């Protein structure tokens with residue numbers, strides 16, 4: 498078992514049955530000049546999570562753990578876009594409209610895809626999700642169960658929206674989730690803070706929280722994490 502110093506207590510996992518899940522690290526949310534920025538958000542708060550996530554991705558790939566990426570978005574014909582989601586916020590430029598990086602949150606568009614720093618490798622499933630939770634209307638659960646995955650290490654954006662929704666969904670499905678505090682991010686500093694507190698409260702009601710360095714240290718101390726080390 499690999500031991501990570503975490504809160505509210507040590508997180509133990511087996512590299513063969515744990516996966517790294519990177520939530521919605523998409524250009525439109527993270528990069529300056531995208532949809533998130535067009536909504537008036539400070540994207541630098543999200544961009545800050547990319548370098549630690551890159552380091553985690555490198556360490557996890559090196560240890561041979563399974564990696565899954567998710568993207569929030571919709572079909573080009575928007576047939577899977579609920580009316581309520583399209584109308585919410587009374588946005589002048591919203592989902593499906595032309596945006597600075599292509600049609601906003603539409604699959605196949607430049608802004609919808611994952612940031613360059615975290616490009617998925619062949620063999621790392623990319624799960625396209627129409628909602629906030631990565632389990633809703635996707636095959637994520639089937640993908641994880643087919644590999645015998647029981648524990649998730651979670652990075653991504655935004656902390657209080659898609660990360661939280663996914664962790665709550667995972668928790669109800671019986672997965673243990675370790676959320677890496679510096680690899681998740683919110684446009685709102687107070688939501689980042691309270692979002693992390695909510696996960697680890699009440700004995701870890703939704704899961705565990707640790708800084709990425711704790712995970713990287715733990716993997717370094719157990720180099721043969723899965724026996725499937727990639728070069």
Ligand code: C5J
Pocket residue numbers: 520521526569654655656658659660
């Ligand atoms: C949002 C997400 N915030 N990935 N999406 O709309 O958190």
